[in-house]
Amino acid sequence: xxxxxxxxxxxxxxxxxxxxxxxxxxxxxxxxxxxxxxxxxxxxxxxxxxxxxxxxxxxxxxxxxxxxxxxxxxxxxxxxxxxxxxxxxxxxxxxxxxxxxxxxxxxxxxxxxx
Amino acid sequence: xxxxxxxxxxxxxxxxxxxxxxxxxxxxxxxxxxxxxxxxxxxxxxxxxxxxxxxxxxxxxxxxxxxxxxxxxxxxxxxxxxxxxxxxxxxxxxxxxxxxxxxxxxxxxxxxxxx
Numbered sequence: 001x002x003x004x005x006x007x008x009x010x011x012x013x014x015x016x017x018x019x020x021x022x023x024x025x026x027x028x029x030x031x032x033x034x035x036x037x038x039x040x041x042x043x044x045x046x047x048x049x050x051x052x053x054x055x056x057x058x059x060x061x062x063x064x065x066x067x068x069x070x071x072x073x074x075x076x077x078x079x080x081x082x083x084x085x086x087x088x089x090x091x092x093x094x095x096x097x098x099x100x101x102x103x104x105x106x107x108x109x110x111x112x113x114x
Numbered sequence: 115x116x117x118x119x120x121x122x123x124x125x126x127x128x129x130x131x132x133x134x135x136x137x138x139x140x141x142x143x144x145x146x147x148x149x150x151x152x153x154x155x156x157x158x159x160x161x162x163x164x165x166x167x168x169x170x171x172x173x174x175x176x177x178x179x180x181x182x183x184x185x186x187x188x189x190x191x192x193x194x195x196x197x198x199x200x201x202x203x204x205x206x207x208x209x210x211x212x213x214x215x216x217x218x219x220x221x222x223x224x225x226x227x228x229x
Contacts, residue, residue: 032216043118043205043220044157090157094216100145100164100209102218106156 139208
């Protein structure tokens with residue numbers, strides 16, 4: 001069965017600094033990987049996804065993530081943090097064509113310091 | 115499209131009462147998921163349907179929980195009887211499965227409080 005580990009339940013960065021949110025996954029088949037963002041009192045919104053092909057994936061709001069099979073990682077980055085990036089971020093995995101089930105990590109709350 | 119629609123947005127009920135949460139997926143989507151979000155356990159998958167058929171309900175915590183999908187445009191999650199530990203935000207999500215895509219679109223959630 002697939003699983004996701006997000007390192008750090010809280011991450012704080014200064015405005016303008018690099019954002020790095022870590023995600024490691026486990027999957028018995030080639031995975032589909034996702035990053036979602038959740039703002040307070042709202043549902044989850046897709047930031048970006050990896051299915052096949054190019055391992056560096058670009059998403060909305062300047063975020064990107066790189067699929068590294070050898071490291072079973074899918075870390076999320078953004079070169080320069082903005083105050084509006086403060087939210088909770090979830091990494092998720094599915095077993096692609098084999099199974100629709102999408103399993104989420106426990107989330108990382110991103111704090112932006114002025 | 116209006117997106118995934120959940121109702122009610124908030125529900126407060128007394129312990130022992132029956133609670134029914136409702137979800138209307140995005141038109142044309144063929145998979146539907148129910149998740150529960152709590153501070154302690156994060157976002158847990160309770161059950162998911164494909165083409166209205168329950169595929170995996172291993173996340174349903176106990177027999178007090180049941181879910182149905184009578185047609186492609188409607189699903190319910192029922193808790194009977196409800197307990198205070200069921201207090202959480204319940205999300206419904208839907209997706210259209212293709213060979214290259216299984217991303218889920220989420221509703222706004224139902225915040226359930228059992229007192």
